[in-house]
Amino acid sequence: MSIYDFYQILGQLVFIVGLFLLVLLSTTLILGRMQIKENRLIFPKLLLFTVDVFYGLFKKFSEQVGVDGKIVDQIGVEVRNKVNEKLFSKIKPKDKILVLPHCLRHAECQANLETSGIVCKNCNKCVIGVLKNKGEEMGYKVYIIPGSQFLKKIVEQNKFKAILGVACYQDLNLCMMNLSNYPVQGVPLLRDGCVNTKVDSRAVLEKMGAILPNNSEIKLDSSCSSETHRKKSL
Numbered sequence: 001m002s003i004y005d006f007y008q009i010l011g012q013l014v015f016i017v018g019l020f021l022l023v024l025l026s027t028t029l030i031l032g033r034m035q036i037k038e039n040r041l042i043f044p045k046l047l048l049f050t051v052d053v054f055y056g057l058f059k060k061f062s063e064q065v066g067v068d069g070k071i072v073d074q075i076g077v078e079v080r081n082k083v084n085e086k087l088f089s090k091i092k093p094k095d096k097i098l099v100l101p102h103c104l105r106h107a108e109c110q111a112n113l114e115t116s117g118i119v120c121k122n123c124n125k126c127v128i129g130v131l132k133n134k135g136e137e138m139g140y141k142v143y144i145i146p147g148s149q150f151l152k153k154i155v156e157q158n159k160f161k162a163i164l165g166v167a168c169y170q171d172l173n174l175c176m177m178n179l180s181n182y183p184v185q186g187v188p189l190l191r192d193g194c195v196n197t198k199v200d201s202r203a204v205l206e207k208m209g210a211i212l213p214n215n216s217e218i219k220l221d222s223s224c225s226s227e228t229h230r231k232k233s234l
């Protein structure tokens, strides 16, 4: 084979691989958007394969075609949630872990940071206290963590069968990816950032399997409104 033939075959291979990737990323983007919009599973294994294996490339591709790269994390989270939801709900709370991000804390939070994470004092100033109390009452082990290093330690040091986490879409997707051996569930933050974040508490409680009171006075959609959280008792 001459050097010319070698480069010709190499060029054809690169073209075929490029074309394959283009079709794969486009198909996943279209199906992922449909999945998010219609809340039903469409080729979940294909979607998760693309998100997990081509994560960075898929984000760049989405941005190139004018779609916010955040959609890649959204697809990963929503598909995994849907795939795992039945199995997760069958596992008893005592075998599950609930992980909350410390950024949900009230600005005046007095809780200390220890090796297991933030030790909430149940001052009722933020939603963490509500979720923690309810989770522990149901049997969950609850952790409030400042970063993924803590999550690694929690996973290593605990025996559990399932995990429910709250985080921004990107952190949630990457954690769910790393914990894909478990029937993991995630609730994305409504407002992300380093402080003063916000979560749909009702969505967290529903995923926990909590029976919610039919009480419209209980406002459960914010993170650190001191007024509302003092009133909560679930």
Ligand code: SF4
Residues within 6 Å of the ligand: 105, 106, 108, 109, 110, 111, 119, 120, 121, 122, 123, 124, 125, 126, 127, 128, 129, 130
């Ligand atoms: S309820 Fe919220 S603000 Fe109060 S100690 Fe716990 S985490 Fe901190």
